[in-house]
Amino acid sequence: MTVQPRQNNLAVRWIRFRVLLVATGLLFAFLLLIGRSFQIQFFQWEGWASVANKQIHRDFHFEARRGEIYDRNDQELAVSIELESLTANPRAIKDPKDSAKKLAAVVKIPATRLGKKLRQHRAFVWLKHYLSPKEADAVRALGLEGIHFVKEKRRYYPNVELAGHLLGFVGRDHIGLEGLEVAQDLLLRGEPGTQPGAKDARGQIIYTQGLPAASDPQTYSLRLTLDKRIQYIAERELQKTVTDYKAKGGMTVVTDPKSGEILAMAVFPSFNPNSFSSYGPAVWRNRAVTDAFEPGSTFKIFLMAAALEEGLVHPDDLFYCENGSYKVLNHTIHDLKKFSWLSLAQILRFSSNIGAAKVSEKLGSSRFYRYIRGFGFGAPTEVGLPGETAGLIRPPDEWTPVDLAAAGFGQSLSVSATQLAVALGAVANDGLLMRPILIKEVLDGQGRVVRRNNSRVVRRVISATTAERLKGLLADVLKPGGTGARAALVQYQAAGKTGTAQKINSKSGGYEDDRYTASFVGFAPVTDPKILVVVVINEPQKGYYGGVVAAPAFRRIAQQTLHALQVPPEKTRKKGKNVATLDSIGSPSRSPATLQPVAYAQRQSNQPTVMPDLTGLSLRAALDRLQNFTGSLDIHGSGRVVGQNPEPGRNLSTISSCSLILTAD
């Protein structure tokens, strides 16, 4: 290689110069980058950082567990539980056909449907929501690949139909849809907890350390005034009455008249809120608050209250009852029996419509109206349940003389069962109208009482003296010969009134001869009322008099409720013809903690003397079958019986204890 120093050197110098020129260019470029970095990371630092923080940091909200609903004795009525649901990763399943077949036998879904799901090219499919613990264990025992469980929250009503109308239910999204669940939805949902955290671009939550402590979700539970035992009694007797008299339905409300607390509220036909979707909105209605009906003769109570309070009448005053037929304008009022002269007390006792019409005429529209409103009719009772009706009480200036006369025996106006209970409560409670209470207390997550609903007097409707007089008149109704004789109690003296109202034909607007509302309202014991019961039976087909259809239901509910509440008996009456024996009416439940049906003498004879097979029965039905069993009873779970110890067939008298295992449907 030859060297050409001079010429070369010049060219080489130029090359070097240009190399350095390039190097200088690069240097400037790097300086520019350093400057840019300084600009972004120093001057604009806080701006970018705050944007980035806003993007990434979030407050995460955690839904609180939906609060429980308890009865007054802390028995669970509605609870939130976590159940396992079955899911699968079809990609991880090698033999979908075999897996589907094995699963089908356990979860009771056709193998073909499962197979279709398991053959999908997805990483996740739902197979079945809410497995029972038994099913979940069985699936686990199969040990299948690609089958997984997901915990899902579910609202569960352990007593199945019990108080279903009152409690209502929640939808899949855990939002209340009916009953207390919707009325107290916001409270039951609780307050969500917050946790500051960070989220990645895919929306996944990343918790970053060193963040301030989270606020915990707060759950609020309800303690109702309801008594599960009384609710059970009311539902059973209502069902029995509706079934026995082939009625369309019925409702009953049991209250403590002095405090206004509602002890039971039942509507039949009932429904199971755990599977509410298999019923319809017509069945969901809590008719005891949503439906208004013409009360019939039970309304005479309030007529008499008004007339006595106004000093217009005296219990011994006589009224001419027109021998059963009384014409007001072009309308004729009839009595069941022909009466000539009746005292005020007798008008109530024999439930004379003509007598009531005459008292009504004496009272006059505006005064009667004032008392009607005073007793709370024509306005919702604000019991705190959704869809409450105000009933229909037209203003007095619209009343015709016929309307006025009819109002005296509870036609031409409409009320709800709850309104009746509240209004009668004022009579039982020395003339003070109490605000109905359904929610006794609100509890926080730790079970502490955060709010208490104390008894509240709405107003005084009648004087204590008037109330006392009226109570006496109403007690006479239940005496032998009165229309309410079949409502008489053993060991306690009750007061009440029957009601038989013709129903209005919705098309013609006239009354029908074959459709009635039979009712009985009453309270006991008369001297110191502890309970008040309203029974309304809708369109009974076998018999329709309130005294025949509803009075016995009142008697059974009141009698058992007084026992359940351990109200001391007033007196020991000699058993008369009309008075039922204690045994035939019932005895209080054996243990307050469990639902214990009351034994019927006549049914006891049919009871098995060996351990029956209880599998598949509801707790109610199972306990009915165990009435001859006198030993101790252990009940695990709720729902339907899936296991029992001892096995069926053992002689009951040789068994000292029995345990039942129940699980949800």
Place this chain on the structure above:
Amino acid sequence: MVRDLMAGEKEQKSSYDLGLLFVTFALMGIGLVMLYSSSSIMAQQRFGDSMYFVKRQILFAFIGLVVLIVSKNLPYVVYRRLVYVILGVSLLSLLLVLLPQIGHRVGGARRWLRLGPLSVQPAEFAKLTLIIYISYSLAKKKERVREFSVGYVPHLLVSAVFIGLVLMQPDLGTAVTFAALVFLLLFVAGVRLRFLLATGLALIPLLALAIAQTSYRLERLLAFINPWRDPSDTSFQLLHSLLALGSGGPLGVGLGSGQQKLFYLPEPHTDFILAVIGEETGMVGIAIVLLLYGLLIYMGVKIALRAPDRYGTYLALGLTLVIGLQALINSAVVMGLLPTKGLPLPFISYGGSSLLTNLAAMGILMNISSYTRRQAQTFGFQSQGWLDNGRHGDKRTR
């Protein structure tokens, strides 16, 4: 005298090597740490192994070190002798990668050739090929490079073929790097500036066409002009890159604590790894990385200036530039100074082919460096360096 010279030489040589080696290892070290930080979450999600990318990168690093040792000990004149073979192989691989049966497509671009379990990017190796060819050709033609048909046309044609093939993948970033490399080498060798400027002007409409043809390029350009235009879509990358850098601040949020890599920043382990560095180690981290590249360029330019012949000078400069330009362009993109392109950050970004190529470039550079003294007397133009700071003044030939 000769012995003294040799002794001085060795000292000189080894210090250069150690300097380059230090920078290389420092960048690779930073790269592995940041690769783990930026890719572990994504790797865990995608492959169930948080070390997935790190393991592969380490494997390539070991292969790359072997390549570095080999190329450091292989006299750089070897490439000049084999230049047409290398050129042919490289062109063939660039053609093969375009064939649908052979080329492996990832995200709309056919850039990879599958070799057993690994895939390689022919375009990465083509960078070296092009540098070798241009250096050889320019050195051979010496002063005649000033002539249009000798110094300009052949290089333009060969480069155009390379750039064209790369654009067909498509890989605009690499194509732009090629163009810049060739432009700078021709400029240094003495090709008339007006030819180059004219070419540059002529390329503008072509570039515009290339951008307009591919919708994503246009989107990227528009996004560059206004990153907030559509923060959910195309300018997403740029915006999140700036968010990462900006929220890092002067000192960073701490290694591993970066948040933009949590699927906000696309490609946090390849093209936008500098943004993760900026977020987690702050301005200081960015400065250190840029300083290391600066050091590398400084040493590379020094080797180029001291190379025993023009071929060595061009080759050394070309290799320095290929790393320096990529580092510059990548950083500029991350900082929002250039529109988004798919270019890795040398030694740091995840990518086997890129790492192998860069380590090979370092090896060749070290080899050229080892000739600077030994051949001092034979060739007439080394060690006259403006960059020498007087220590070696006694050894100057002038």
